[in-house]
Structure formats: structure tokens, C-alpha cells
Amino acid sequence: MLKKALIFCAFIALLLAAYAGAGFYVLPKLAEEKLPALLAEKTGLSVKLQAVHFNPFELNAELSGFSAGLPQGGQLLGFEQLAVDIDLLESIRQRGLTIAAVTLSRPVVDLQRRADGRFNFSDVLEKLSAPASADEQAAPTAESEPTPILVRRFVLEEGQIGWLDLQVGPAAGESLSSLKLSVTELGNQGGRAAIDLAAKLGSGGGLTWRGDLDLTAFGSKGRLKLESLALTKAWRLFLNGRLPLEIVDGRLALQTDYDFSVTEAGTQLLLSNGGLDVKQLSLVEAGKSDKLIDLASLAVNGIRLDLQKQQLDIAGVSSGNALIKSWLQADGQLNYQSLFADQAAADPAPTQDKTAEPWQIRLGELSLVDYQIDFTDFTQPKPLPLQLSELTVSIKDFRNQDGVGLPLQVSSRFNNTGSLKLAGDLVLAPFSTNLQLELRDIKLKTFQSYLEPFVKLELVDGDLDTSGQLHVAATEPLQLTYRGNANIDQLITRDKANNKDFVKWTKLDVQQMLLDVGKQDYALGKVSFDRPYIRFMIKKDGTNNVADILVEQTPVKPGRDAASKTSAQRVESPEPVVKIGKIEMTGGQSDFADYSLILPFVVKMNALNGEVDGFASNTDQDVKLKLLGKVHDLATVKIKGNYRLQSGDSDIALDFSHMPLPLVTPYMAEFAGYRIEKGQMALNLTYSIKKGQLSAQNKVFIDQLVLGEKVENPKAVSLPLELGVALLKDGDGKINLDFPITGSLEDPQFSVGSLVADVLVNLITKAVTSPFKALASLFDADNDYSSISFAAGSRDLTPDEAVKLDRIAQALAAKPELVLEIKGVAYQIQDWPVMRFDALKDILKKMKSGELSDKGEKIRSEYIELSAAEYERLLAKFYAEVFPQKFERSLLGAPRIKDNPDADFYIQARQELEAIMPPEPERLNDLAVGRANHIAKYLIERAGVDRSRIYILATELNNQDAEGGIHALLSLNVAS
Known part of the structure; x- marks a missing residue:
């Protein structure tokens, strides 16, 4: 065993x-x-x-x-x-x-x-998925439980x-x-x-x-966290070619708790405690370098999502310090419309199932702080920049449900001077809003280009303020009403045709505005003008200076279908109705000229006070007019009457009294060749228009008219003026003229001027020649003395231009009442290419100053002189800093350019560095000031012109091509 x-x-x-x-x-x-x-x-x-x-x-x-x-x-x-x-x-x-x-x-x-x-x-996948051979195929076995x-x-x-x-x-x-x-x-x-x-x-x-x-249940629960994801990398990997925008910078962080499961009821995804954080996001148009969107921060918190219930809850979205660039293209499309239109054409949106239940989206609060929107309108002849800065937007309790109102607050600076505020409720579907609107210090000059297609009028100054309730509803027709008050302060407009002020005022106050765009009903309770001014002139042919500023519009001939549609629209759209309860004016002024009278009448009216009552465009009731003022602070003027807008019937009376005739001497001399030494005049003009028929009574009273010395004017009308005055005077030295004018305004042959010519001689106006042409005529030359030419980048006078200044000095000596104004001008396109090498050397000097400072030696850059070797060393250093990807050194240490190693490095580097250097307004301004100073110094020190007769104006930086050469501009004025 x-x-x-x-x-x-x-x-x-x-x-x-x-x-x-x-x-x-x-x-x-x-x-x-x-x-x-x-x-x-x-x-x-x-x-x-x-x-x-x-x-x-x-x-x-x-x-x-x-x-x-x-x-x-x-x-x-x-x-x-x-x-x-x-x-x-x-x-x-x-x-x-x-x-x-x-x-x-x-x-x-x-x-x-x-x-x-x-x-x-x-x-590998294809090899593994290839069908097995007959020997490799296993015999089918009965299904069994998996191990x-x-x-x-x-x-x-x-x-x-x-x-x-x-x-x-x-x-x-x-x-x-x-x-x-x-x-x-x-x-x-x-x-x-x-x-x-x-x-x-x-x-x-x-x-x-x-x-x-x-x-086994195919489910998962837990928390995901992603930190500091480089959005540039994500764009290159997943979005390149799918979006028209390119992400060039930005980091993303997100985290969320999730619970995912697949059951018989379907797929379920629950998100909670979610958050998203974006930092330093920069977007550019694909293939370009200029940033369209630059976002410092965007945080989304409290994200909750229920996939089966189709619910998305967001506690808050906050963002700050963003710059958004946008523009309206010449074709009228926004740049983003154009970008995404191309993308939509390339990637048509999938057909949506209209029977699917919509998602329920809730947002507790949206807060945007310190945004800036730079907008440029390229539809205008000159691109118009508009900017919203310090923009803050707050929306609370957003729901994507029809009829739900959202509390909205918006505030922003407009073009760095004005401000905008909106506060109220916003309903997205169907769209409607009730907002309290407030605009402050909006510079009207900003919108100059929008006026130019219609009037030749320059908006020199003017600030708009308004506050009121704005209501908009996207119905058919559109509902848009505004109820509130507005004022425009310090308005100044200038007639471009004559370069003179046209309309201006200190303050315009509009109370109780009710503007209903849908009904075309515009009601103003009260309009008050403080110190308004208007320049109005009735010309010899009966037209006025208002017609001079209107730009003739080319009528568009619509086709038959378009004409039918237009006719239908005219029938459906109501005619605009304008109602003004009262118009008041205090402290007004006006330059008034009427060349259709017997004598040319040119006056300056001031201290104008008056009112207009009952203005309504849809009735033919009398509009009552009342005005009281002064002429040249001496004569008084009264205007009173009634006017009917629709029929044109009117009764207007104008009274002028105690008009000093010597004040109109320049016009008398221009037309008749005489000065007026003494006299007063009174006018009483009564105009009545009934059913297109004019009836005017003109009364002229002249007291103690004394003609002064005769003015040598070979173009003056040859009149026996001394004899005419003697015959018209009565025994007390008074002249009374009383003559009526009647006629039909509808008769194209009717002319007030021709009727007046039957009583007195038709006076002829003369255009005043240019002051500098007059100067040129003194020397029997055709030179243009209104400008002084300079070489590009230079402020030194050439001998030819010095001769012109000598002649101008002679002219000033002959005309002691005149002063000369000098405007220095620098032309960016011509001057800067010559100046930018000096700018480059200044940069190299600053680099040298910095190096010395690092060694403990403090020397300001302007006191540094660069040797040739220092210049070449610093130029290479600066080029390597600006173009590191293009710079390299040879085996012996010599600098060279990678893509052009045989080129002279220092010449090529200088050219490339100069090419990227933007124009420096301060350096260009110094050049413009220097040109003006050289002209003034020459006239004072070399030509002997008194210093008090030389004025240097504000300089001008011209960004356009100087087609006629580089000039400093001269102008003449009367000594004050």
C-alpha cells in the first residue's frame, strides 16, 4: 500500500x-x-x-x-x-x-x-470583418445564456x-x-x-x-468635467469648413451631472448642475484676419436638461467685455447675413417634423455687460461708422412660449457721446414690445450721409434727446406707436450751395408727441423754438433758396404689375396726417431777402417772437400766424394772418417800420452804383390768395432819403437816380409808393417781377468774384493764390511758392481791412510714405534707449543718435520681433530673410517694416502745423505782413489722394 x-x-x-x-x-x-x-x-x-x-x-x-x-x-x-x-x-x-x-x-x-x-x-477593420472561409466557419450552436x-x-x-x-x-x-x-x-x-x-x-x-x-441596462450616471479646452483646436478638428467663421482664440470649460438610461420608454438623458464657461473667444471670417467677435467671458450656469420631457432650464447666462464688428454691405445686406446665406446654400437645413413637440426652454436671466458693437454702413458714399459701447443688456424669466412677456433692460453709449436706454417687456411670439425709450445727447451730425441723397444741407451740430413709450406689434399692418417728448439742442445746419447757415436754433422742445406709424397719424401737442434762426431768400424769378438745397430725385418708372401693386398700396395705406396744437418761437432770428419787390430788400431780423395755432394737414381750417420782431435791432417787423393748407388760400400782412436805409447801402451800390447817406423806410405788404388768384398791395414809404457818393461800378444799371429821387420826394422829403399786383398763380406766364418792372427799373444782381481771383488780377496773372504747394513729407517753401507769398503780402498791404487765414494740411497717402522712415528710426531709438535703461543709463530716445552699425543691429532685432517666422541668421551670424536670402537684408527689412507701419496722426499733424507755420513765418519775417493780420486755422489730415498736389489752404476774412 x-x-x-x-x-x-x-x-x-x-x-x-x-x-x-x-x-x-x-x-x-x-x-x-x-x-x-x-x-x-x-x-x-x-x-x-x-x-x-x-x-x-x-x-x-x-x-x-x-x-x-x-x-x-x-x-x-x-x-x-x-x-x-x-x-x-x-x-x-x-x-x-x-x-x-x-x-x-x-x-x-x-x-x-x-x-x-x-x-x-x-x-484592419475590413480584414477583421471579412467573411470567414468554410473551414473556419463554426457549426451553429443552440443559443445559450452568456457566460x-x-x-x-x-x-x-x-x-x-x-x-x-x-x-x-x-x-x-x-x-x-x-x-x-x-x-x-x-x-x-x-x-x-x-x-x-x-x-x-x-x-x-x-x-x-x-x-x-x-x-446590461445600458445606463450611466455621474459627472463630466472639461477644463480649458482650446476652441481653436476644436474648430480645426470639427468645424473647419462647416461654419463661415473661424475660431482663432478661446478656452472652454464645462461640467455637468448626468443620468443616462435606455428603457422601454425610450432614451432618457438628464443633466443637472451644468455649467459652461468661455474665455477670450475670438472669431474671424474664414480666411481673413480681422476679428469679427472678441468675447472676454461667457458663463452659463444652472443648466438642467430632461430629454424625454424636452425641457431645458438655464439659471443664468452672463457675458462681459465683448467687441462685435458688423457692417451693412453696399448691396444692403448685413455681413453676417451674407456669411450665413452662403453657408445655408451650401448646407440646406434638414426638413423639420412639424408634428414633433417643441422643446420647452427657460432662462432665468441673461446679462451682457460692457459689450461694444462697431457698425459701419457701406451703403453710403462715405462709409458711416456707428458704435454702441458700454452696452448692457438684461433679460429675465425667458420662456419660449407664445405670449410670455420678458422683462428687458438695455443701456449703452452711442458713438462715445450719446446714450440709449430701453426698459420694459418683450414678447417674442407673436412679437410685440412695450418699452420705455430714452435717448440722450445723440449727435445728429453722425447721420449726415443719410441726408445727402435728398438735401444739400450739412448738419454741423445738434443733439437729440427723447424719452417716451414705444410700442411695436408684428401684426398686419404693423403697429408702431411712440408717445413722449423730445428736444433737439444746438442745431446748426449749413447750406452747402452757399456755405451759409440755413436753419439753426438753441433748443427745440416737442411736448405730447403721439406718433402712430400704422395709422399714419402724427400729433404734436406743443412745439417750442428757443432762439431759432432761418435764412430765407425769395429770388428774382420767384423761387427761393429752399429749392437750392433740394436734390432732384430721378423718378422710377414701374412696370405694369408694379404700377398696379403701387396703386393698390396707395388705396390701402392712409394718407399721413400731421397735427400740431401750437408752435411757439422766442428770441428768433432770420436773414431775409426778397428780390421780387420794387427794391431789393435784404434784412436781418432778430428778437422774433410769435406763434402758430391750429395746424392740421387733414383739414382746411385757418392756421393762425402771428410774429413780432426787429430788423437790425432798430426797425420793427410784424407778420400776421391766416393760411389754409389744402386750398392755399391765405391773407398775410407784413409791416416793416423805421428801416435805416444806410444799412442796405451795399445792395443799393451793387445795383445802382450809389451809397445811401441818410433815410428811413417803411413797408406795408399785404398778400391775399383766393382760389389761386393773387392780390397784393405793396406800400413803400421812404423818409429823408439822401444819396451818398457815387460808387464806381461800370456794371451798375444806368439810371438817373438823383433825378428820380428828386421827383418822388414830397415837400417834406418823403417818398410814398403804392402799387397793386394781381394775377393767377396757375398762369405759367404770370410773373410778379415783370409787373414790377413796368413801374420801376428791373435791378440786376451781380455775382461777386472770388477774393483770390481778385488778388490775382492785381498782378495781371492767372496763378491760384488760394493754396501753397509743398513737396511730399516736406514743410519747406519752394522758390515759386515764396514768390506767390510775396504777391499775397503786396495784396494785403493794399487791402488793410483783410486778414489772411492759413490752414495746414497733411496728406496721408502722399506724405506718410516719405515720413515713415523717420518713424521707423524713432522706434529703433526707443529700443536703444530701453537697452541703455536696462544697463542703468537713462537717455531719452530723442537724444540718441544711431551709428550705422547700431542702426543695422537694431533693425535686424526689430525685424525678428515683428516677423519671427521669416527671420534667420546665416552660419556666420548675418541676418537674412528666409524666403529671399540673397536680398539685401537691411533694404528689404526696412521696406517690409515700413509697409506695416500705420500712419501716425500726431506726426502728420505736426507736418501740417509746420507747413502753416512756415507760411506765416515767411509772411511776417520776410514779406513784412503784420502779425495781427495772420491767423492759423485748425490743421487738416486728408486721407484722400491729393490729385491736384499737396497744398496748404489760404482764405481771406475781414478784420474784426
Whole structure:
């Protein structure tokens, strides 16, 4: 028996030895030799395996130094070590496979999408998915329950995943490094596995995921966090070519709790405690460099999402310090419309299911702070820049439900001087709003270009203020009403045809406005003018200066269909109705001229006070007019009467009294060649229009008229004026003229002037010649003395221009009542290319000053003189700072340009640096001032003109091409 026991023990020992030998040595050796070949055959990869270790008693195995290379070169995947530890006892107890631990160390995965769109692992997938041969196909087996598999713990350490998309570009890559993954209790028989994932992105930032995963129920719950994602990299990888905008900078961080599950009811995704944070986001139009959107910060917090209920709740969205650039193109489209229109044409939107339930979106609060919108209107002949700065927007309790009102608040600076505020409720669908609107200090000059197609009028100054209630509703027809008050302060307009003030006032106050655009009903309770001014002239032919400023509009001839539509619209649209309760004027002034009277009558009226009552465009009731004022602070004027808007019937009486006739001497001299030494005049003009028939009574009273000396004027009308005055005077030295005018205003042959000519001589006006042409005539020359020419970038006078100044000095000596005004001008296009080398040298001097300062020597840059060697050294240094990608040094250390190494570096570097230097307004302004000073200095010191007769005006920086040459401008004025 003992012998049998010994034999049995020996047999068992032999088996254990064989088992141990096979497990410790044979099996690892076979795996090292056969496994790479088998994997290579199945996948087509070049597989290497450094070592295999197996413990047959503890059932754990280790694979070391694994790599799988691609046939065309490069590694697809690999790892340093894979360790698997099987729990034999637990596997037996559970009748399945229980793995105590799996540890994967330093795995590396390198994924690529080639330029042809295929991935570097596409061939592997195709080989693995190829149909098996008849010998390899296994016989069908009956379905059975899957073998229970449980992994107690899976650990991945120091992993790395690389991605390169060559279809996008050679730099379109990203990587995950320091990848750590821990999974516990992962099995195929139910239960949730705990997962802890962390990784760093190659472009910066990191990713963490902590949660659980149920493979059988296909569900997961946990928290995701992404930190400092480089949006530039994300754009290149995923959005390049899909959006017309390019992300050139920005970082994204987001985090959320999630609960994902798939049940019979469908897929459910719950997000909670979500947040998103974007920093330093910069967007440009694809292929261009100018930033369209520059956003410092955007934060979204309190995100909650319920996929099945289709609900999205956001507690708040806040953003600050953003710059948005937009413009209206010459074709009338916004730049963003054009951008996304092209994108929409390339990628048509998918057809939406109209029966699907809409999402319910809620937003607690939207807050935008310190935004800036730079807008340019390129539809105008001169691009018009408009800016909203310090823009703040607040919206609360947003709901994407019809009829829900949103509290809205908006405030902003407009073009750095004005302000805008909106506060009220906004309804998105159907769109309507009730807002309290407030505008302050809006500069009307900003909108000059919008006037130019209609009037030749320059808006010199004027501020608009208004506050009221704005209501808009997107109905048919559109409802748009505004109720409130407004005022325009310090308005000044100038007639471009004559370069004179046309209309201006200190303050215009409009009370109780009610503007209804839909009904075309415009009511103003009271309009008050404080110190208004108007220049009005009735010309000889009966027309007035208002017609001079109107731009003739070219009528558009519509087609038959368009004409029918226009007719229909005219029938449907109501005629505008304007009602004004009262118009008041205090302290008004007016320059009035009427050349249709017997004598040309030109006066300046001031201290005008009056009112107009009962103005309504839809009635033919009398509009009552009453005005009282003075002429030249001496004579009085009274205007009183009634006027009917629709029929044109009127009764107007104008009275002027105590008009000093010497005040109109320039006009008498211009027409008759005489000065007036003494006299007063009174006018009484009565106009009555009934059914198109004019009846006017003109009474002229002249007292003690004394003609002065005769003015030598060869073009004056030849009249025996002395005899005429003697015959008209009565015994007391008075002249009375009383003559009526009648006629039909509808008769094209009717002319007041021709009727007056039958009574007195028709006076002829003369155009005054240009002052500088008069100067030129003194020297019997055709030179233009209104400007002085200069060489580009220079402020020195040429000999020819000095001769012109000598002649101007002679003319000033002959006309002591005149003063000369000098406006220095610098032309950016011509002057700057000559000046920018000096600007470049100043930069190099500042660099040298900084270097000396670093050594403890403080010398201001303007006192530094650069040697040739210092200039070349600093020029190379500056070029390397500006164009680092183009700069290199030769083997001997000489600087050179990479793409043009044979070029003279210093000449080429100077040209390239000068080319990018923007014009410096201060340097150009100094040039303009210098030109004006040189002219003034020459006239005073060389030509002997008294200093008090020379005025230097504000300089001008001209951004246009100086087609006629570079000039400083001269003008004449009367000494004050």
C-alpha cells in the first residue's frame, strides 16, 4: 500500500511539475512566438510582443512590450504592460469568469484620418470583418445564456491617445495624455460599475469623468468635467469648413451631472448642475484676419436638461467685455447675413417634423455687460461708422412660449457721446414690445450721409434727446406707436450751395408727441423754438433758396404689375396726417431777402417772437400766424394772418417800420452804383390768395432819403437816380409808393417781377468774384493764390511758392481791412510714405534707449543718435520681433530673410517694416502745423505782413489722394 501511495504521490508531483513547467515556461514561450504572428495574420499589422509571464497557480498573466505597427509605417497601438489576475475560487463559485484585477500600463493609441478620408485602422477593420472561409466557419450552436463575466477592478495608467486629421491639415491634431481610468465591478450580469477617468489635452486643459456604468441596462450616471479646452483646436478638428467663421482664440470649460438610461420608454438623458464657461473667444471670417467677435467671458450656469420631457432650464447666462464688428454691405445686406446665406446654400437645413413637440426652454436671466458693437454702413458714399459701447443688456424669466412677456433692460453709449436706454417687456411670439425709450445727447451730425441723397444741407451740430413709450406689434399692418417728448439742442445746419447757415436754433422742445406709424397719424401737442434762426431768400424769378438745397430725385418708372401693386398700396395705406396744437418761437432770428419787390430788400431780423395755432394737414381750417420782431435791432417787423393748407388760400400782412436805409447801402451800390447817406423806410405788404388768384398791395414809404457818393461800378444799371429821387420826394422829403399786383398763380406766364418792372427799373444782381481771383488780377496773372504747394513729407517753401507769398503780402498791404487765414494740411497717402522712415528710426531709438535703461543709463530716445552699425543691429532685432517666422541668421551670424536670402537684408527689412507701419496722426499733424507755420513765418519775417493780420486755422489730415498736389489752404476774412 505504501508503495502505491508513493507512486500516486510521484504521479501527482509529476503532473504538478508538468503543469508548472507548461504554465511558467512553455505557455509564455508559445505566446511570445505564436501570438504576434496570429494577430498579424488576423489584422495585417506588424505585431511585436516583448515578454509574456504566466503564473498557473495564481492564474495571473502579464504581457509586456506590446506594439502593433501599420504596414505603411507608424504605430497604431501599444502598451508597456498588461496584467490580468483571475480569481479562480470566485469564478468557480459564480460559475463564470471573475477577474480580480486588470492593469494596463502606458497604453498608446495613434489614430489618423488620411487625406483620402480613410482612417489608418480602416484596413484592419475590413480584414477583421471579412467573411470567414468554410473551414473556419463554426457549426451553429443552440443559443445559450452568456457566460457571466465580472472584472473587479480595471486600471489604466499613463495612457496616451493621439489623433491627426490629415484631411483637415497637417496641424489638425489633438492628443490625450496622462490618461488614467479606474473601473470597479464591471460585469455583464447587471450592476453598476464605478468609473473614474482623468486625462490631459495636448492643447491644454483636461477631462475628468466620475460616475457609474451598467452594461446590461445600458445606463450611466455621474459627472463630466472639461477644463480649458482650446476652441481653436476644436474648430480645426470639427468645424473647419462647416461654419463661415473661424475660431482663432478661446478656452472652454464645462461640467455637468448626468443620468443616462435606455428603457422601454425610450432614451432618457438628464443633466443637472451644468455649467459652461468661455474665455477670450475670438472669431474671424474664414480666411481673413480681422476679428469679427472678441468675447472676454461667457458663463452659463444652472443648466438642467430632461430629454424625454424636452425641457431645458438655464439659471443664468452672463457675458462681459465683448467687441462685435458688423457692417451693412453696399448691396444692403448685413455681413453676417451674407456669411450665413452662403453657408445655408451650401448646407440646406434638414426638413423639420412639424408634428414633433417643441422643446420647452427657460432662462432665468441673461446679462451682457460692457459689450461694444462697431457698425459701419457701406451703403453710403462715405462709409458711416456707428458704435454702441458700454452696452448692457438684461433679460429675465425667458420662456419660449407664445405670449410670455420678458422683462428687458438695455443701456449703452452711442458713438462715445450719446446714450440709449430701453426698459420694459418683450414678447417674442407673436412679437410685440412695450418699452420705455430714452435717448440722450445723440449727435445728429453722425447721420449726415443719410441726408445727402435728398438735401444739400450739412448738419454741423445738434443733439437729440427723447424719452417716451414705444410700442411695436408684428401684426398686419404693423403697429408702431411712440408717445413722449423730445428736444433737439444746438442745431446748426449749413447750406452747402452757399456755405451759409440755413436753419439753426438753441433748443427745440416737442411736448405730447403721439406718433402712430400704422395709422399714419402724427400729433404734436406743443412745439417750442428757443432762439431759432432761418435764412430765407425769395429770388428774382420767384423761387427761393429752399429749392437750392433740394436734390432732384430721378423718378422710377414701374412696370405694369408694379404700377398696379403701387396703386393698390396707395388705396390701402392712409394718407399721413400731421397735427400740431401750437408752435411757439422766442428770441428768433432770420436773414431775409426778397428780390421780387420794387427794391431789393435784404434784412436781418432778430428778437422774433410769435406763434402758430391750429395746424392740421387733414383739414382746411385757418392756421393762425402771428410774429413780432426787429430788423437790425432798430426797425420793427410784424407778420400776421391766416393760411389754409389744402386750398392755399391765405391773407398775410407784413409791416416793416423805421428801416435805416444806410444799412442796405451795399445792395443799393451793387445795383445802382450809389451809397445811401441818410433815410428811413417803411413797408406795408399785404398778400391775399383766393382760389389761386393773387392780390397784393405793396406800400413803400421812404423818409429823408439822401444819396451818398457815387460808387464806381461800370456794371451798375444806368439810371438817373438823383433825378428820380428828386421827383418822388414830397415837400417834406418823403417818398410814398403804392402799387397793386394781381394775377393767377396757375398762369405759367404770370410773373410778379415783370409787373414790377413796368413801374420801376428791373435791378440786376451781380455775382461777386472770388477774393483770390481778385488778388490775382492785381498782378495781371492767372496763378491760384488760394493754396501753397509743398513737396511730399516736406514743410519747406519752394522758390515759386515764396514768390506767390510775396504777391499775397503786396495784396494785403493794399487791402488793410483783410486778414489772411492759413490752414495746414497733411496728406496721408502722399506724405506718410516719405515720413515713415523717420518713424521707423524713432522706434529703433526707443529700443536703444530701453537697452541703455536696462544697463542703468537713462537717455531719452530723442537724444540718441544711431551709428550705422547700431542702426543695422537694431533693425535686424526689430525685424525678428515683428516677423519671427521669416527671420534667420546665416552660419556666420548675418541676418537674412528666409524666403529671399540673397536680398539685401537691411533694404528689404526696412521696406517690409515700413509697409506695416500705420500712419501716425500726431506726426502728420505736426507736418501740417509746420507747413502753416512756415507760411506765416515767411509772411511776417520776410514779406513784412503784420502779425495781427495772420491767423492759423485748425490743421487738416486728408486721407484722400491729393490729385491736384499737396497744398496748404489760404482764405481771406475781414478784420474784426
